[in-house]
Amino acid sequence: MAKRIDVKDLNLFYGKFHAVDGVSLAVPPRSVTAFIGPSGCGKSTVLRSLNRMHEVAPGARVEGKVLLDGEDIYASSIDPVQVRRTIGMVFQRPNPFPTMSIRDNVVAGLKLAGVKNKKKLDEVAERSLRGANLWNEVKDRLDRPGGGLSGGQQQRLCIARAIAVQPDVLLMDEPCSALDPISTLAIEDLITELKKEYTIVIVTHNMQQAARVSDQTAFFNLLGVGQPGRLIEVDDTEKIFSNPSQKATEDYISGRFG
Amino acid sequence: MNERIVAKRPADTDTGARRGVPAARPAPEAPIPPTTEAEKKAPHVRPGDRIFRGLATGSGVFIVVLIGAIGLFLLIQAIPSLALDKVNFLTSREWSTGDVNNMRYGILDLLLVTVVSSAFALLIAMPIALGIALFLTQYAPRRLARPFAYVIDLLAAVPSIIYGLWGLFVLGPVLTPIGQWLTSTLGFIPLFAEGNVSIEFGGTIFTAGIVLAVMILPIITAVTREVFDRTPPAHVEGAIALGATKWEVVRTTVLPFGKAGYVSASMLGLGRALGETIALTIILSATGTAFGWSLFDGGATFASKIALAAPEFNDPRSAGAYIAAGLVLFVLTFLVNAAARSIVAGHKEYE
Numbered sequence: 341m342a343k344r345i346d347v348k349d350l351n352l353f354y355g356k357f358h359a360v361d362g363v364s365l366a367v368p369p370r371s372v373t374a375f376i377g378p379s380g381c382g383k384s385t386v387l388r389s390l391n392r393m394h395e396v397a398p399g400a401r402v403e404g405k406v407l408l409d410g411e412d413i414y415a416s417s418i419d420p421v422q423v424r425r426t427i428g429m430v431f432q433r434p435n436p437f438p439t440m441s442i443r444d445n446v447v448a449g450l451k452l453a454g455v456k457n458k459k460k461l462d463e464v465a466e467r468s469l470r471g472a473n474l475w476n477e478v479k480d481r482l483d484r485p486g487g488g489l490s491g492g493q494q495q496r497l498c499i500a501r502a503i504a505v506q507p508d509v510l511l512m513d514e515p516c517s518a519l520d521p522i523s524t525l526a527i528e529d530l531i532t533e534l535k536k537e538y539t540i541v542i543v544t545h546n547m548q549q550a551a552r553v554s555d556q557t558a559f560f561n562l563l564g565v566g567q568p569g570r571l572i573e574v575d576d577t578e579k580i581f582s583n584p585s586q587k588a589t590e591d592y593i594s595g596r597f598g
Numbered sequence: 599m600n601e602r603i604v605a606k607r608p609a610d611t612d613t614g615a616r617r618g619v620p621a622a623r624p625a626p627e628a629p630i631p632p633t634t635e636a637e638k639k640a641p642h643v644r645p646g647d648r649i650f651r652g653l654a655t656g657s658g659v660f661i662v663v664l665i666g667a668i669g670l671f672l673l674i675q676a677i678p679s680l681a682l683d684k685v686n687f688l689t690s691r692e693w694s695t696g697d698v699n700n701m702r703y704g705i706l707d708l709l710l711v712t713v714v715s716s717a718f719a720l721l722i723a724m725p726i727a728l729g730i731a732l733f734l735t736q737y738a739p740r741r742l743a744r745p746f747a748y749v750i751d752l753l754a755a756v757p758s759i760i761y762g763l764w765g766l767f768v769l770g771p772v773l774t775p776i777g778q779w780l781t782s783t784l785g786f787i788p789l790f791a792e793g794n795v796s797i798e799f800g801g802t803i804f805t806a807g808i809v810l811a812v813m814i815l816p817i818i819t820a821v822t823r824e825v826f827d828r829t830p831p832a833h834v835e836g837a838i839a840l841g842a843t844k845w846e847v848v849r850t851t852v853l854p855f856g857k858a859g860y861v862s863a864s865m866l867g868l869g870r871a872l873g874e875t876i877a878l879t880i881i882l883s884a885t886g887t888a889f890g891w892s893l894f895d896g897g898a899t900f901a902s903k904i905a906l907a908a909p910e911f912n913d914p915r916s917a918g919a920y921i922a923a924g925l926v927l928f929v930l931t932f933l934v935n936a937a938a939r940s941i942v943a944g945h946k947e948y949e
Contacts, residue, residue: 382600398740425841439854448850450841468672535936 342369342539343409343508345390348388350406351568352385355552359385361568363404365558367509373537374550375543376558378592382569387511390541391427408508425453428502432514434494434499436486442469444499445497447507464504472500474531481574491524499530501525503538510534512542516549528553547593549592551581559589615814641847649699671788679918687922693903695916703919705900705926709890712927713901715878716871721809722870724864726811727818734819735826736848754816759897762880765809769873770800777804777894792895794887801867801883804893813868821866825859860943865938869931875901900927 345367352360360382374384375496388394392413397572405412413423428449436445446465447455453459465482469475474496478489486497495515501574512531516524527585531540531553544550551555571584584590637686664898682701685692728749734743764799777797784790795801833851842850885905899907911917 364667391839393835393839396835421841421843424839425839429837429839432840435833435836437833437836437850437854440850448837450849452840452846454843498836501836505840563776 342537345443345509345539345541346405346407346410347386347390348376349406349407350389350402350404352382352388352389352394353399353401353403353571354397355401356594357571359569360389361570361572365571365574367539367541367556370535370553371556372407372531372540372542373556373558374576375541375558376545376547376550376592377569377572379545380569381560381562383558383560384513385569386571387543388511390421390509391429391510393429395420400570420522425449425505426507427509427511428505428507430495430510430512430515431500431591432499433518434491435499436489436494438485438487440486441483441487442478442497443491445486446500446504448501449495453505458590468500469502472496473526474500490523492519492526495523495527496530499527501532503534505578507538508543509539512540514543514545519543524549529579547581551577557559557568557581558585559586559592561586561588634783669748669832669925671923673929674920675914676925677918678854679915680922682890682915683919694757695907695919698913698915701916701919706922707889707897708900708903708923709889709926709930711803711882711897712872712901712930714889714891714893715810715899716806717867717895718803718807718869719814720864720868722808722811723815723818723867724818726869727815727822728860729861730819731822731826731856732848732935733844734823736844736852747820750816750819752816753812753821756856758813758877759880761809761813762877765805765877765881766800767882769809770805773805773808774798774800777802781894788883788891791890791892793892793896795894795896796889797894799883802894802895803882803897806878806881807893809881810871810874813874813877814871817870818860818863818867821862822856822864825856825863829855861941862938865934865941872899872931872934872948873901873927874903875897878902879905898929900924 347363347365347367351362352490353359363382363386365373375387377383390406390413394402402414404414406414408423410429412418413427421467427539434525436442439446440448442461443465444451445460446468448465450461455464466475466479469478474493477493478497486494489497495518496504499510499515516527519527528549531542534540542550542554554577556574557580559572559580560569561572562569571581572588573584575585581593582591586592600896632873642687679701680687683703684700685702685704687704689706690702692702692704693707695703698794732752734747738746761773766864774797778799780790781792781797785792793802829852833855834847837847837850878899879902882902884898885896889895889897900923907916907920911920
């Protein structure tokens with residue numbers, strides 16, 4: 341469980357376009373790291389490179405290293421499918437599989453991994469739904485389609501789906517941007533709960549959210565249009581929001597920029 | 599059309615308003631409101647909206663009326679001849695309409711040959727079309743997928759008479775040894791039994807079904823490909839992020855999403871196969887023997903029978919017999935499409 345991530349001199353490309361330049365950062369286990377920055381600065385791209393989702397886009401390319409407890413996930417001997425099974429991801433828009441029931445959605449990852457035992461699957465479904473604070477709301481309708489839930493419930497269903505496989509790391513790409521404030525609060529509380537067991541990296545446009553949930557914050561920026569995104573600084577969240585060492589960071593968080 | 603909509607709308611609003619404020623309205627005004635309401639509402643309906651709505655509704659009504667008129671025409675033309683039929687129209691295997699005073703005809707054989715050849719074609723075309731659509735949308739490199747798709751679409755542009763000639767002169771001889779092998783080794787299964795026409799000549803349902811399969815392949819493929827291409831990327835990404843392999847992504851997202859479209863595409867293909875005329879007229883050998891449930895039988899489908907009988911149409915009574923057969927084909931195609939619709943409607947959760 342809960343492994344640390346070390347990113348070393350990561351360069352990301354879409355075809356010829358250099359999207360992210362030279363990112364290095366460390367994510368300690370059992371903590372929340374927030375990525376903030378203006379749109380197009382590459383924070384989502386960096387996040388997606390942490391579970392090898394970046395390379396799914398046509399022409400996408402990765403240079404540099406991402407170490408998961410010291411092991412490079414981009415080493416040639418590593419199967420990207422295995423990487424994604426140990427690093428869960430939650431997306432901006434809730435994306436439960438609409439043809440599957442709530443229960444099947446939660447255990448979809450386990451089924452892919454070959455678990456067939458129904459008792460075990462039911463156990464995991466309950467544990468994960470409890471873990472995602474959704475159990476009480478859906479326990480009577482586990483066989484109904486996941487698409488019938490509200491947006492916030494769907495997002496928690498997706499979190500349940502991601503934690504069902506007990507990943508080493510949980511990546512969240514703006515998980516609350518499509519949700520109302522109450523659902524957002526529910527997810528934020530959940531993140532605080534989950535960090536006891538998981539290493540969490542979250543991309544957010546909401547700086548209050550970053551300040552509320554994260555232990556460490558990384559600020560990304562780009563120098564101009566067509567330029568690659570860069571990591572400006574990464575530090576304790578408290579320090580970033582009170583006394584950042586870079587002027588650009590201060591401008592951004594105080595609203596004088598983008 | 600327009601008048602009805604315009605007239606209806608204020609009436610609806612009025613009942614709503616009356617329900618909302620029953621006490622506020624003085625009694626003498628009660629009969630008048632429709633007009634005043636209409637005047638008040640009129641500026642809110644832009645003329646462009648009204649015209650477009652009229653055109654759209656008109657087109658919709660037109661097609662329904664057209665189909666109804668075709669059905670009605672077939673029925674009116676068929677009834678007098680059906681009255682002259684000396685045998686049961688639905689269960690007889692005879693077909694003699696030459697002597698108008700002693701017409702004995704039934705559609706059973708036509709129905710069976712039509713359905714069996716089309717079902718056989720569908721059985722061949724469905725898995726191949728699925729494979730092509732998956733290949734084009736999921737596996738083929740983008741640069742290859744486009745030209746490949748055009749080639750498939752081109753298959754639909756080949757005139758059916760060409761398919762008929764190709765089936766009879768090229769495919770038939772090629773299939774002869776296969777047919778002979780099937781009848782000699784699997785002949786104990788009725789479907790592969792020795793048929794009522796010569797296998798050497800190739801004019802069998804077997805040949806016809808394969809030609810039909812090639813003909814309906816592009817339709818099924820094109821529609822299925824379109825549907826598969828529209829799989830929401832969010833679901834695909836969700837599956838990938840869970841550690842799904844390419845095939846598992848296809849199985850958990852693309853196939854469930856595209857299933858309804860694939861089935862209705864296949865029904866569309868089936869509809870075309872059922873009505874295919876000229877290719878089958880050329881390929882299928884005529885036979886005097888009844889259809890015996892073998893793929894190596896000959897015979898005629900509804901459409902090929904009607905096409906072959908064109909010279910008989912000078913007498914309305916014998917022509918009516920064929921129109922009656924056409925009516926059955928019409929109903930059959932209608933049922934197939936209705937079935938496809940209901941299957942699609944059963945998978946609404948994705949809409």
